[in-house]
Amino acid sequence: MTADILFQVLVSGLLIGLIYALVAVGLTLIFGVMDIVNFAHGEFLMLGMYASFWAFALFAIDPIVALPLTALLLFAVGVIVYQTVIRRILKAPMLSQIFATFGLMILLRGLAQFFWKPDHRLIPHSLVSGNVAFGPVQFGLPQFVAALGAVGVTGALWMFLHRTRLGTALEATAIDREAATLMGIDGQKMFALAWGIGAACAGLAGGLIATFFPIFPEVGSNFILIAFVVVVLGGFGSVTGAFLAGIIVGLIEVLGGFLVGPEYKTAIVLSLLLIVLLVRPRGLLGKA
């Protein structure tokens, strides 16, 4: 194995890892704020991809240009999901919560299949296409732009949570719900906001990868298990942790696939989940 190949592998791991990070920050935000694991998170990504696809197919808007629209649309979807389903199960047993979001996952897949057929779709001729070469290392421009976008969105989310009043209120709710309520923060509003932002992040990830990834109703299943691993590794509720963990998981997946065989890469990532759960259940940066 030459250094060039290793470097190539690491770069592709980093690029996909940043996408995993963006999917996972939304998931971890929702969990951090309200202790609910969203099994339908991959479907938000799927909806983001379809939003890009239809913007392109119907109005010839490039996926990259359509990103703000995708974010707004998915924010609305997240809030609607919260108001119609999640709000009613806040105090329900854990099992009910798991099954509510699990049902949501199947519902969204079913609706996508019903309206848009199970076919694989692709967006041809995006603004970003072709390859970039850095010395001996080559990678696709779409992948590079997607990773860059993921860093930008995650960074913006971090700024929002730490530098704005509303974001700080959201953080406060995540840290201590009751104390936050006593300080006059409207918990319900924060919960809805968390779902909106969480869904928008997943939708943006979908929009970013729509330039190079096939679009189909079950595409979310490729991402949800990995997003769980990222969230657990980063520490439930930690946005910074999810960002770091996303990169680590991306690197381990690509490196493991390269060393052991691509058919085992998901098994390797899931083994990582088990190891983290057993050795350090609170993850890298989670609350003890």
Add this chain to the structure above:
Amino acid sequence: MTTGTNSSRKMAGTAALLALAAILPLAVTEPSQQNFLILILMGAQMGVAWNIVGGYAGQVSLGHAVFYGIGAYTSTMLLLTLGLTPWIGALAGGLVAAAFALAMGWPCFRLKGHYFAMATIAVAEIMQILVTNSDALEGAVGLYLPMDQSGWGVLIFLSKLPYYYVILGLLVLTVLVSWAIERSHIGYYFRAIKDEPEAARALGVSLTRYKLIALTVSAFLTAMGGSFYAQKEMFIDPGSVFATTISIKIALIAILGGVGRLTGPVLGAVILITIEEYSRTLFGSTGSGTDMIIYAAMIILVAVFSPSGVLGLLGDLRRHLPGAKPDTVKAEKMEIRP
């Protein structure tokens, strides 16, 4: 409340139900309808088995497909390579699954709530990937049972009727085991672990030991259900027995009926399989997605409106009827926090 008359009334009810189940195929002779009944019994058997660990002991496993698959693959491989009768093969599958449950439960039971559920998903998914890539198990191609044999020895039949009685027998066995646990001191410990783990620990109940007992028994019975699936379908592949969707369906059956009670999963299976099969035949499963939408809508409705399942809903109704006894037992709710 006089428990004596209550339990003898229950006994009579169970006997009547069993008698009805035994003669039902005389009235339902159409093979496709008999198949439908078999699917219900299979679902009920899985749900009752899951309920032992997920309901009584409150440890939510979303990876039960791993036991189901182990059962299906063990009995099928023993039949294909050694010509061993599935009667013994299913027991062997149960033992392998039980051993696997011990090995998996030992570390995983340190985890609670969401974390335990997630770990079980990961274990089943890893297993599916390993089997898919195993040449010895024919990988993604899957295994076919011998098409040229039939009879009680190889447990392969041309008609549906024998399958019906075999799965009915397995369901009765599973219910009996479950019932025996419910009545014994082990059952009390399970409920103590679920409702008051700290108090149970303080009283000297070894949480891990009883959780392991629950998982092991549940795994054994689930694996036997997997062996039956292989015999009935005569074909298995990783996607049909190890998939997470199967784990979810197993848990869903128990939750739908009412978790933690013996009759819950049976009722859950009747409802879930009926809806699943009817939405499939009515709307077709050829990718229109309608069956998924109905299935999903039902899951969400139950999760949102009736966390204690249909039995809980019936209990609520009964309490609102005139002349209802105030001490009617409430359906147990799942309450676990990480």
